[in-house]
Amino acid sequence: MALCITPHRLLAFATMAVTAAFTSIFYSVTILRTLDDELMMVSETPISTHNLMVACFEDNSAGWLQGPRHGNLQDPLMQDNYGERMILRLGHMLESARDVLEQSLCHKDSRLLQMESSNTSIRMWTVRLVYLAVYYHQHQPALAEARLQSQESGCEKARSDHDLSTYDYECPSTKYLAVSLWNNGIGANMEHVAIPTLKAGLALNRTVIFVSKASEGPNWIIKHPWSLASCSRRDPQCFFAPLTPCVPAVADLAKARSLKKNEKAQLFATGSLPAKYEHDRVVYMLALHKYNDNSLGGKLKPALQTISRTIIDQLPPSDPRNDILRKAVEAIMESDGPRPGYDFQGATSKIHHAMVFYAMRPNLSYQQRIDQILADVLPSTFVPDEAIGLPIRASDKCLRESECLTFEQHVMVASRVWAKVATGSTDSMRDASIVFTTESTAMQEAQRLLAGNASAHSKFPAFRFVTNSHDVTPDSGRFSDVAKNVSADEAMLSAISSLKLQLMSRVSVGNCCSNYHRMLHDYLSEGCGAASDSHFHCLQEDPDPELRVCCFKAKSCIQKREQEIAERALMGNTTLRV
DSSP states (O other): OOOOOOHHHHHHHHHHHHHHHHHHHHHHHHHHHHHHHHHHHHHHSOHHHHHHHHHHTTTSOHHHHHSOBOOOOOOTTOOTTHHHHHHHGGGGGGGSHHHHHTTSSSOTTSTTTOTTOTTOOHHHHHHHHHHHHHHHHHHGGGHHHHHHHHTOTTHHHHHHHTTOOTTOBOOTTOOEEEEOOOSSOHHHHIIIIIHHHHHHHHHHTOEEEEOOSOSSOSSHHHHSOOTTOOSTTOSGGGTBOOSOSBOOBHHHHHTOEEOOHHHHHHHHHHSOOOGGGTTOSEEEEOSOOOOSOOOGGGOHHHHHHHHHHHHHTTSOTTOTTHHHHHHHHHHTTSOOOOOSSSOOTTTTOHHHHHHHHHHTOBOHHHHHHHHHHHHHHSOTTOOGGGEEEEEEOOGGGGTTTBOOOOHHHHHHHHHHHHIIIIISSGGGGGGOEEEEEESOHHHHHHHHHHHHOHHHHTTSOOOEEEEOTTOOOOSSSOGGGSOTTSOHHHHHHHHHHHHHHHTTOSEEEEOTTSHHHHHHHHHHHTTOSSSSSOEEEEGGGOSSGGGOOOBTTOHHHHHHHHHHHHHHHHTTOOOOOO
16 A cells, blocks of 8 residues: 655655754753763762772672671681681682681691601691581682772771671572570580581581571571680681681571471581572571481592592692692592591591691681790790600580599509600600690699609609690580689680690590590691690500590490409419509
């Protein structure tokens, strides 16, 4: 059909065209004027601060920035760029590996930290890689934020304006596995809560956080203060370094759901959560229980291998460490044999040990105080290779969990073990030191009596005692039981500084019924001590049945020991003595 244009229509089209032209000119002028006004506003008002804020927090949500967060402790020793430095090193982990490992309690002169040594073993590199892999896993979700903020010179002030701690990052892509530590001793917390949760976090690819005294949460436990801490936070960060720079919003904790007991058992057996938790930002676990199956579905070791390979791939092909590092990665999959003598859970596990080192990192302030204590109590003539470690766990440990020896019996065992391991002769005791630490006032008094009694002291070779004069001796492994004039943080400082002091010995004698002593064994067995080598003797494996300790006062252990004592009596033998 042909289009018929009449004179009237032609005039209408012309009018519309003119109108459209004038309209276009009007809006163009208006836009230009608006732009001019905005440019004038930029020159007249500090809008650049706003633009900087946008640049610094491009990856962050408004809800997290503006709403309440369950943030990390602002340690006074953290510099403004501390968080960035801790996170940005992920891109060159092996170049700053010593800096990361030095956050642990391992002694600065320990074999584990001497990475330049050509004598380092595959086992030692495996432990280092597992530790670095845990660090990488816990920090990697914050990497994009840290990179972005490091490019802008004013982001430190912008973070302060948003009341962000130096170590607070949103980590918008991460999901959390949260747990609250128990009110038991620190050794039990590490053994039964912290380490299993870190393992589960790796298997699930979730960031692990320890949460206590939260303002919101799925139950009263997450809101309850941790009795082993006494600073205003009342959580592990009163003493220990944050596990991660990632911090959830309070709203995320409020929406967290708790795993049921059977779901926790499923997690540690399969390494996975029920599908209904897949999209939950925070999944919370109540205090763990012991499970027969802790395999995590075989997912833990492959996860550690994947991260370790990512770390190694940062090195150039010409790096001479490549060969031993690749072998160390493969060794992650190897099973660990039993401990010779008295065996216990995790005794030889390189993964377990590396995770203990990570979870037990003191925060910067307490790390400084621990080093000051060691400098204060160690004589200038002290030599680690000529020292015997004698940590004595007594008090409440003797009531149910273990039999306990007298102080003199402990010294008897230490003297004999030193003579056997160090030189084969007790004469060397004349030059040896005994590093003695305890939580027990009774043991402390017994040591003073022995040291001051010439007749009693003469039973043993001449040795020197080194003690931790800063021990607060709460007479309990439960810090909730400490005296009212001793804070939980001071009790923790005493316990951890004594543990680090025990890393100064070549030969150690411990009660392996104690989780605390087992942790000491973990450190020493992986080369975290100051001596050139180390030997740890459990009282449970002593060849003298009269000095052998039974855990939980087990009837079978006691019966076997009594039988040995009776047989020796029939043969006319006497108790082994130095």
